[in-house]
Amino acid sequence: MANDEVVLKQYLTKYRHRDYTCREVINLIQVYRSLTFRLEGFVFNNGTRKDLLNLEGTIPVNYKGTFYNIPVCIWLMDTHPQNAPLCFVKPTPDMSIKVSRYVDTNGKVYLPYLHEWTQTGSTLQQLIQCMITAFGEIPPVYSKPRTEARPPYPVNSFMPQPSGYPYPQVSPQPGYPTSTPYPTASNLPYPAYGAPYPGAVNSNGSPYPPATNPTPYPPTSGYGPSPDVGGGTITEEHIKASLLSAVEDKLRRRLKEQSQQSQAELETLRRTQHELREGKARLEDILAKLQRERSELDKNVAILQEKEKELGAAVERLAEQEGVDVDEAVVTTAPLYSQLLNAFAEEATLEDAIYYMGEALRKEVIDLDTFLKQVRTLARRQFTLRALMHKCRQKAQLAC
Template sequence: MVDTDRLRQWLSKYHNPEVAFRDIMSAVSQYGGLQPHQEPYMFNDGSRADLVNLSGTIPVRYRGSLYNIPICIWLIDTHPKNAPICYVKPTADMSIKVSMFVDQNGKIYLPYLHDWVQNVSDLLGLIQVLIVTFGEHPPVFAKTRESSVTPYPSNSFMPQPTGSYVAPYPPAPYSGSSGGFGGYPPYPPTSNAGYPPYPSYNTPYPPFSGSNFGTPTPPAGTGTIKDEHIRESLLTAIEEKLLRKMKEQFQQNQAELETLKRTQEELKQGKAKLDSILSRMEKEKNDLDRNITLLKDKEQELEKAIERISNQESLDVDDAVTTTAPLYKQLLNAFAEEAALEDAIYYMGEALRCGVIDLDVFLRQVRSLSRKQFMLRALMQKCRQKAGLSI
């Protein structure tokens, strides 16, 4: 039974306490062998923090049999933004099986942890991935009596059951830091509900007992572990370690390659923009050069015209303006006289404003000038009609 009040108190310093609480309760409700605890955790940089962890066992089916694998899942205070830190916690009768998923310290490496996505990944999904992964690659194996590090012959990571099922990590009373699973509560029998009954096997191995639990039985016909068995086990461990290193290096190179590809795409886009800007500037430069050339030509024409006019004798304006027909001359004279009357009316207004003439004189003169102006405009209109010009 989980003390929810204490769990909420532990999670009070987390960034998203409610989300972490729901995630933990969902995992514990499905896997009763895990229980939340709060313990100090030391990071690689030497800093310490009180973090909540899920410790205990998870059921793993390996070669048709069900085993309880002890694990510990540490929740970072930024959960679920960042992935948890997971460890396999072997008991005194177990040794860690180093593979691409578990290192010699028991730390677990999974693509699910590497590709952890907030609001998508959760503890329940992580545990399910652990169960599937450990079902194919067991993370621990039982120690031998002679040596605590002697591996199994024939790649036998966990002993095969015989007769009635005996788990390699049998339930034991939980006793804190001693007994049981080295501080982890046992996986309760009721949590195996829904699994098929444990099968019986007829194998050459004798039944396990409390005294010989975890001790491998050598293959039939041999009484000792041969050198080739140890050599094969070492070669397997080295091969798996090299494969994990190669995979990590490949993933790192792949990530760097993706970064370089994105940088290349950005540089190509920038180059296209720069080429467009340079093309537009080149076009504007050509337009400016063409306009400058045109203005220089016009300037030379004006200078020649000014020089030609300055060398000519002064001309009478009246003599300079000549018409080709009497009708055009009559139109020109009427236009000039009408413009003169327009100027006279303007200056009459200025004289009235300045008080030079009286209002009566202004009105009388303006009336007379306006009458003449009207007649002249009518004459110009008739002349334009006769000449076929626009009115």
């Protein structure tokens, strides 16, 4: 087993997820020991060739209580597990492919599991189990009559072809995926349609029972062509039950998807409702604050209007009055107050006179001697007036 792992890792050097693919293949061949792996050439529809890992062997299928070994071929893309593998049924020389909705005339396998392949949830072991279940329902091969001659290679076959065989560029057929690559091998020892493959026999070593109608069946809707209702060992009840099961599975998946989508939308709506309620509360607070500020502004505007009216009335009264004499505007009630007022006015005048004398000296209007003489006289008079005002205040009992 260790040697197989070393060889397998050498084969998977160009694979994007080498370690994951190696572990999955090792686990698969431990369960299905008839499967072997090898690296072979893989040619796409556009002629591009790649070396891809090929799992080849038989898988046990229980059909009507008897186990049969169905030969299969599984190709792993170099992007595995991002892309689904390509699966084929490989009949022996005395076997022919039985066309059904799971297998076409070229042996290509069509399964819902392959159609719904996901990188994280799909595995090779689950794929093999789905193939066993599908082939147990509709066998993919039947025994060929002894007189039937081996057919030549079909020109438009998508199965691998031997070395040296020309690879014509063919157009996709209806019902086949247009972007799925189909393999061809440069060193495979078997031809394509109806060519020698590993034997498909049951657990007792006897070949499969022959089909009553080996003629290819007309295609129906689904993952591949389906057999005629009256041909082979498949009855109309089997086909009906299979179709009902497929429809039920599809409806169940769709209902589950719709339910999950509805739950997600409902959760989104709940979050949106919560956010809207919080936004509504904030807007109500802001609106209440604006209303309070508006009421205060209305009160201030009313007060200002009243003051404006009062000022207008005062202006009108002043306009109706005659001019006021400045000297008669202030009249004292006693001679002492009149003396104090006159002394204060004269002292303020002297203060202004001294200031302007300093300005005249600065501008050199008068000389220094004249400035000192006049300032001395004015200062002496100012001192006398201040002393007089002090005595008047004391006499009138005013603050000194």
